[in-house]
Amino acid sequence: MISPKYSLTHYYLGTKTLSTAKQAPHVVNLYLDYNCPFSAKLFLKLYSKVIPQLQSQKPDQFQFVYVNVIQPWHTNSTLLNEFSLAYSKLLREQHQGNEQEKFWNLSKVLFENKEKFYDNSNIDLNRNEIYKQIYDVVSSKLDLGVGKDELLNELIIKAGGEPSNSGNGATTDVKYFTRYLRTVGVHVTPTVTVDGIVDDSVSSGSSEDELVRVFENKL
Numbered sequence: 001m002i003s004p005k006y007s008l009t010h011y012y013l014g015t016k017t018l019s020t021a022k023q024a025p026h027v028v029n030l031y032l033d034y035n036c037p038f039s040a041k042l043f044l045k046l047y048s049k050v051i052p053q054l055q056s057q058k059p060d061q062f063q064f065v066y067v068n069v070i071q072p073w074h075t076n077s078t079l080l081n082e083f084s085l086a087y088s089k090l091l092r093e094q095h096q097g098n099e100q101e102k103f104w105n106l107s108k109v110l111f112e113n114k115e116k117f118y119d120n121s122n123i124d125l126n127r128n129e130i131y132k133q134i135y136d137v138v139s140s141k142l143d144l145g146v147g148k149d150e151l152l153n154e155l156i157i158k159a160g161g162e163p164s165n166s167g168n169g170a171t172t173d174v175k176y177f178t179r180y181l182r183t184v185g186v187h188v189t190p191t192v193t194v195d196g197i198v199d200d201s202v203s204s205g206s207s208e209d210e211l212v213r214v215f216e217n218k219l
Helices: 037-057 075-094 099-112 127-139 148-153 171-184 208-216
Strands: 026-032 062-068 191-194
Touching: 026 037, 037 062, 037 099, 037 208, 062 075, 062 099, 062 171, 075 099, 075 127, 075 148, 075 171, 099 127, 127 148
Parallel strands: 026 062
Antiparallel strands: 026 191
């Protein structure tokens, strides 16, 4: 499982929920890329129906964990994941409440609008303009609870001065997830592990009902 640092945003079940659980839940890591159409198919099925149904029928028995994966052949993948990580960083710092729901809803909107960030969709925009585009797309669908300037200040690369390659407010988290992925050897998206073991039966092509049965069979 990824660092507890991210438990407030990337873990589906919060500590308050788990405090009343009778036993530790099975840990399901979702290795997903915002620019991957198959990641989108799987995430939207899981988030819209599968996870809520499991939580209703088998309460607190599965801890789903979102793992940011940057696929470098999708240039916008880096920028989308930076946006996600900068947003989750601010959520953790500000403790507004419902941080998990806000992060997962952001991911939902990004996946639903993935085509707007395909290679040829915004080819005329520079890096900073794409950050602004992501904000405009997301904020038109979702109340982020974080101001535009505050979020973009975490991301925008400042012009001028001495040449610098220090990155932005998301760089530390990008490095963490990159190292984590190298350690566990995950390269393909989507990849799903259950209690640390890759489960190829969890497929983006499966129906919601089939996915529910796959997870129920783990109990």
